[in-house]
Amino acid sequence: MSADPLQSLFVFGCSHHDTPLEVRERFTLSPDQAGALGQNLHQLPGLKECLVLGTCNRTEIYGLAQSRDHLPALEQHFCSQREIQTSDFQKYAYRHHNLDTLQHLCEVSAGLDSQMVGEPEILGQVKDAYARAKTAQSVGPVLSRLFEKSFQAAKAARTQTGINRGHVGIGNITADLSNRIFGRLDQSRVLLLGSGEVGAATAQALAGRGVADISVSSRTLENAQKLARQLGGAAIDFADFPAQLHRFDIVVSSTAAAGQVLSLETVQEALRKRAGKALFLLDLAMPRDIDPAVHPLDSLYLYNLDDLSAIANENLAQRKAEIEKARRILKNQAWTLWLQLRRRTRLTTA
């Protein structure tokens, strides 16, 4: 046994930072695969505790070995399990030890290391991975404490800084804008034009915020009906939607039409019938579906893909500005935890 058991605390893996997508694909693990790999690695001699974290953007193995000498064998085992060439692993993988492992885990849990800085999903993914490892009994007192404390540190960083402020996904930005126009969305009716993925995802985000109903209109009625069923709404014949436009509060357009789907005259007529009630038009199509000339109309709010991506970038920039502040908080938390862990392991080994 090494003199200081914590000297062999480690993490290795790869993430979106330095690894290209085509290589990352080979590292990627589903939750089940991650759980199985964790159990498999835990059987290796010299590895006291182990946890595998697999998300779409990262694959990481956290562990506590008896000594650092065991790590090359562990990495070799991982490569053979995932059929990854050692040269690729050496080229793209990163490794952290001891205190750096804690700091890294805290940053991962807080979303600082995520592609979309501050995104909240990562914390849930780390918690799931920890729960699986705990069930499989591949984590012991050191990793358990490390992960549980990292969740607290992540929460502190998120509440004390603005790293999670403002949305960066189209669906959530659309929902936020809808809130600014209509307030609560439980009375708002949504019309989805086209049955593409982006539009469907946006409609799904609006459904998540509790809109009253969602109708779908597409040039292919079958596609509209299929998507309407998924969203729990109704399908409208594509030829009929202009006449019914005034009945909807939010219109998400993402057709593949070559020309414009919503003309100035159609929108003006709908606004006249709405008698001052606001209308939110979201043009997610390329080329655009909605005549930009509608923008100055009173009570009408028109947003296109460029507008949404500008908002996303602005939010992302704001989050990035908070990174250093969050990192300082996490560094302090990691240092405190490190001292606690050392004290505990000394007491245990004494």
Next chain:
Amino acid sequence: MPDALDNPDRLFLIIGALLYGAAFIAGLLPLLLRRKYPPALVSTLTAMGFALQTIGLNLRGLEVKGCPLGNSFEIAQFIGWSLVLLYFIIGPVFRIRLLGFFVAALAALGGVTCLIPGLDRPYPHSLSSGNPWIELHATLALFSYGLFALVALVALMFLIQRHGLKEKKYQGIYPYLPSVEKLDTMGRRLLLAGLLGLTAALLFGAIFYLRNSHLVPVFKLTVTCLVWAGYLGVAILQLQGRLVTRRHAIASILLFLLALLALWPVQNARSLPETGAPSSAAEDSANH
């Protein structure tokens, strides 16, 4: 300040105004620095300001033996007080975010009148005290002014939010403001409520006028009726769907500004002292 120390009513009103100002700054700084807006702090400071303003107005009312509405200073204070009172009644029901911040700003602005000694002039008691009809008329009229002030604030918030949405602004004050639909609805409803209040005030005033027409200056009557007609016109056009959203908001703000401006000539057009003596507080103030 020595003047204020001699007049406890003014002292309370000054401290109240300072607390409104503090509430406004407490809300403004986080918005400028992109920090979290503190609604509890703003509400607490506003409530403290309101409590002190109530005490101040009550002391003044005891001195003038009636509702203190005799000069521009008292009118400004009373409108500010009505505005904050309405905010505390309406705010929790409709949960209009940032309304407290705007209310504190306007109330603090009203409090600036404390710093202009010339506004707190002595006035005769004859018109404003004693007669219950005229007391009711004045109180209702200025309470409806409080409502119109709230309408103007809601309209301003509407225009800011609308501007943010039209110009694709996402950061700053915009996410904290209520939705344009909510603000639009609130503006319309409050304007109708204010119009009802002003109509009732004019009706009660008419009872006094029929009995004492010689005491009511024609200019005051004309201006008051014009303000009422302006709000009535906006309400009718709105119900007809001809003055909605942005134009309705602009009209609400302009009308309130005109109504405020009209108060000054209305005050000056009051009958000069005929029978009553100046109020002691105002007289003291003038002597200092």
